[in-house]
Amino acid sequence: MRQTQYISKLIDYIGSSPTAFHAVSSAAGLLADNNFSQLYEEQIWHQLPAGKYFVIRNDSSLIAFIWSARTGTTSLNLVGAHTDSPCLKVKPDPVQENNNCLQLGVEMYGGLLPAPWFDRDLSLAGRVCWHDDDNKLQSALIDFKRPIGIIPSLAIHLNREAGKKLEINKQNDMVPVIGLTDDLQDGFQKILQKQVCREHPPLTDPDITDHELFFYDVNPPLLTGLNEEFITGARLDNLLSCFAALQALLDADTDDNCMIILNDHEEVGSMSASGASGPFLADIIERLFPETNTRQSSLRHSLLISADNAHTVHPNFADRHDPRHLPLMGHGPVIKFNANQRYATNAKTAGRFRMLCRKADVPVQEFVMRNDMACGSTIGPLTAAQIGVDTVDVGIPSLAMHSIRETAAAGDCWSLYKVLQTFFTST
Numbered sequence: 158m159r160q161t162q163y164i165s166k167l168i169d170y171i172g173s174s175p176t177a178f179h180a181v182s183s184a185a186g187l188l189a190d191n192n193f194s195q196l197y198e199e200q201i202w203h204q205l206p207a208g209k210y211f212v213i214r215n216d217s218s219l220i221a222f223i224w225s226a227r228t229g230t231t232s233l234n235l236v237g238a239h240t241d242s243p244c245l246k247v248k249p250d251p252v253q254e255n256n257n258c259l260q261l262g263v264e265m266y267g268g269l270l271p272a273p274w275f276d277r278d279l280s281l282a283g284r285v286c287w288h289d290d291d292n293k294l295q296s297a298l299i300d301f302k303r304p305i306g307i308i309p310s311l312a313i314h315l316n317r318e319a320g321k322k323l324e325i326n327k328q329n330d331m332v333p334v335i336g337l338t339d340d341l342q343d344g345f346q347k348i349l350q351k352q353v354c355r356e357h358p359p360l361t362d363p364d365i366t367d368h369e370l371f372f373y374d375v376n377p378p379l380l381t382g383l384n385e386e387f388i389t390g391a392r393l394d395n396l397l398s399c400f401a402a403l404q405a406l407l408d409a410d411t412d413d414n415c416m417i418i419l420n421d422h423e424e425v426g427s428m429s430a431s432g433a434s435g436p437f438l439a440d441i442i443e444r445l446f447p448e449t450n451t452r453q454s455s456l457r458h459s460l461l462i463s464a465d466n467a468h469t470v471h472p473n474f475a476d477r478h479d480p481r482h483l484p485l486m487g488h489g490p491v492i493k494f495n496a497n498q499r500y501a502t503n504a505k506t507a508g509r510f511r512m513l514c515r516k517a518d519v520p521v522q523e524f525v526m527r528n529d530m531a532c533g534s535t536i537g538p539l540t541a542a543q544i545g546v547d548t549v550d551v552g553i554p555s556l557a558m559h560s561i562r563e564t565a566a567a568g569d570c571w572s573l574y575k576v577l578q579t580f581f582t583s584t
Contacts, residue, residue: 158408160567160568160571163404163570163571163574164380164388164567164570164571166400166404167388167397167400167401167404167570168377168378168379168380168388168390170183170184170187170396170399170400170403171377171378171390171391171392171393171396171397171400172377172378172390174240174392174396175280175282175300175371175373175391175392176217176244176282176283176284176298176371176373177217177218177240177241177242177421178216178217178282178283178284178298178369179282179298179300180217180240180392180396180399180419181213181216181217181218181219181240181419182216182298184219184221184399184403184419185211185213185219187403187407188209188211188221188403188407191209191407192209193209193210193211193221194208194209194210194211195210195211195212195213196210196211196212197212198212198214198440202444203444203447204226205224205226205445206226207224207225207226207412208223208224208226209221209222209223209224210222210224212441214430214431214437215421215429215430215431216284216296216298217240217241217421217422217431218240218419218420218421218431218432218437219240219417219418219419220416220417220418220419220437220438220441221403221406221416221417222406222414222415222416222417222441222445223406223409223411223412223413223414223415223416223581224414224445225412225413225414227414229451230451230454230455230458231413231414231455231458232413232414232455232458232459232460233414233415233416233442233455233456233459233546234413234414234415234416234459234460234580234581235415235416235417235418235459235460235461235462235546236402236405236406236416236417236418236461236462236463236464236577236580236581237402237417237418237419237420237433237461237462237463237464237536237537237540238395238398238399238401238402238417238418238419238420238463238464238465238536239395239398239399239419239420239421239422239423239424239427239433239465239535239536240395240396240399240419240420240421241266241267241421241422241423241424241425242267242391242392242394242395242396242424243265243266243267243268243269243270243424243559244266244267244269244371244372244373245263245264245265245266245269245274245279245331245333245371245372246263246264246265246266246369246370246371247261247262247263247264247281247283247368247370247371247372248261248262248263248264249367249368250262251263251345252344252345253332254338257337257338257339258334258336258337258338259334259335259336259337259338259341260332260333260334260335261306261332261333261335261345262332263331263332263333263372265327265331266371266424266425267424267425267559268424268559269559269560269561270557270559270560270561271325271327271331272323272325273557273560273561273562274308274331274561275308275309275310276307276308276309276310277307277308277374277376277561278304278307278374278375278376279304279305279306279307279308279333279372279373279374279375280300280301280302280303280304280305280306280372280373280374280375281299281300281301281305281306281370281371281372281373282298282299282300282301282302282370282371282373283298283299283368283369283370283371284296284297284298284299284368284369284370285297285299285349285353285365285367285368285369285370286365286366286367286368287353287363287364287365287366288364288366289363295363297353297356297357297360298356299349299352299353299356299370300356301352302375303375304375305335305336306333306334306335306372307333307334308330308331308332308333308334309334333372346365349365349368350362350363350364350365353365373391373392374390374391374561374562376390376391376562377390378390378391378393380567381564385567386487386566386567386568387486387564387565387566387567388564388565388566388567388570389562389563389564390562390563391561391562391563392563393466393553393555393563393564393565394465394466394555394558394559394563395423395464395465395466397466397553397555397565397570397573398464398465398466398552398553398573399419401464401570401573401574401577402417402419402464402577403417403419404574404578405417405574405577405578405580405581406581408578408581409578409581409582410582411581411582413581415581418433418437418438418536418540420432420433420437420438420536423465423535423536427536427539433536433539433540433543434539434543436543438540438543438544439543439544442456442544453545456544456545456546457545459546459547460506460509460546460547460548460549461501461537461540461541461546461547461548461549462510462548462549462551462577462580463500463501463535463536463537463540463548463549463550463551464551464552464553464573464577465535465536465537465550465552466552466553466554466555466558466563466565467484467490467491467493467524467551467552467553467554467555468484468524468554468555468558469484469485469486469491469554469555469556469565470483470484470485471556477527477530478527479525479526479527481525482523482524482525484522484523484524484554485522485554486554486555486556486564486565486566486569487566487568487569488520488522488554488569489514489519489520489521489522489569489572490514490519490521490522490551490552490553490554490569490572490573490576491521491522491523491524491551491552491553491554492507492510492511492521492522492523492524492549492550492551493523493524493525493535493550493551493552494507494523494524494525495525495526495532497532498538499532499533499534499535499538500532500534500535500537500538500550501535501537501538501540501541501548501549501550502537502548502549502550503547503549505547506547506548506549507549509549510549510551510576513576513579513580514576516579517572517575517576517578517579518575519572519575519576520572522554524554535550535552537549537550538550551573553565553566553569553570553573554566554569
């Protein structure tokens with residue numbers, strides 16, 4: 158695969174994945190198209206024959222793997238990433254009518270940068286649920302795909318201090334406008350009902366009871382820069398890593414055990430049944446290795462690459478970085494270190510990742526947070542603590558993390574894929 162082909166596929170994947178639910182649905186479609194078989198947790202399965210498989214939990218987390226079915230101690234080559242991104246989540250009872258404007262109340266999901274959400278063309282996507290004629294719970298994904306909302310800024314004439322200091326009240330100031338009450342013909346539930354029927358024929362008039370819906374920037378990810386060297390768009394954190402892991406697994410030329418783990422809820426602490434602090438990965442590994450001694454021995458031979466975007470040095474704010482650790486865009490993936498275990502990297506796991514980069518002919522960089530600034534975290538330490546696997550935290554250097562549109566170098570996206578593909582293919 159050439160870099161241009163990979164970047165085109167990456168942009169398509171991000172564009173088709175406005176929510177964690179859609180990111181998993183898109184990934185599942187690619188896996189199924191490449192001869193991976195879906196397994197279901199509610200069914201009993203053990204002693205799987207050699208093959209390619211994937212499992213979905215909560216529609217928003219996915220584990221896919223190539224299984225060798227070898228008996229005795231073996232190893233797992235693991236890559237982890239997360240499907241969720243900071244955004245605006247619609248409240249359960251969201252409808253507000255204010256001064257002839259129809260608005261939807263939202264919650265802040267994760268640590269989003271609020272200011273860039275103003276004056277953006279916003280669409281709505283997510284999961285809706287209803288009860289069928291047999292009183293069984295059903296669900297489906299929806300995506301309006303077109304601009305239906307906006308959060309208008311307050312004009313400078315009404316806030317002369319906005320150019321000096323902008324204070325944002327997340328409860329009052331960030332309420333999207335989706336229409337005029339004078340023109341309102343249907344209630345919000347009816348609007349959702351029509352959208353479900355439009356996207357999922359032959360459904361007719363499902364009585365929507367609950368929803369998990371998120372606003373997102375309808376403008377697609379784009380190649381920018383004089384030589385199209387950058388990717389700019391929403392949800393680069395962390396769909397860049399999700400797709401690199403996914404495509405590397407699809408292209409793995411191996412019979413060894415390889416696995417990707419795409420967890421939801423990383424941006425809100427991972428404390429859920431489908432998050433990295435939950436039992437999803439441990440449950441699947443226990444099914445694959447039911448005998449305790451074999452499972453523990455195999456995990457001690459294994460490595461997890463936790464892939465989550467890193468902070469590149471901002472050209473306007475270089476002083477926000479440790480002066481000896483300045484990751485640059487276009488200079489390859491970043492190994493992330495933290496003495497307080499916010500990242501799980503140690504000398505041995507960093508050394509193993511460097512060897513993979515050398516084998517893939519990819520440059521590698523390091524990141525350490527300044528001592529006087531707080532450090533973020535990833536699924537790496539959480540997964541390492543859950544299953545006791547050696548872990549290295551890495552990521553693509555990026556700008557404007559947690560903004561509605563982020564920026565990364567296309568070459569770094571390609572480099573991460575090459576390293577992960579080498580990891581899965583190396584014996």
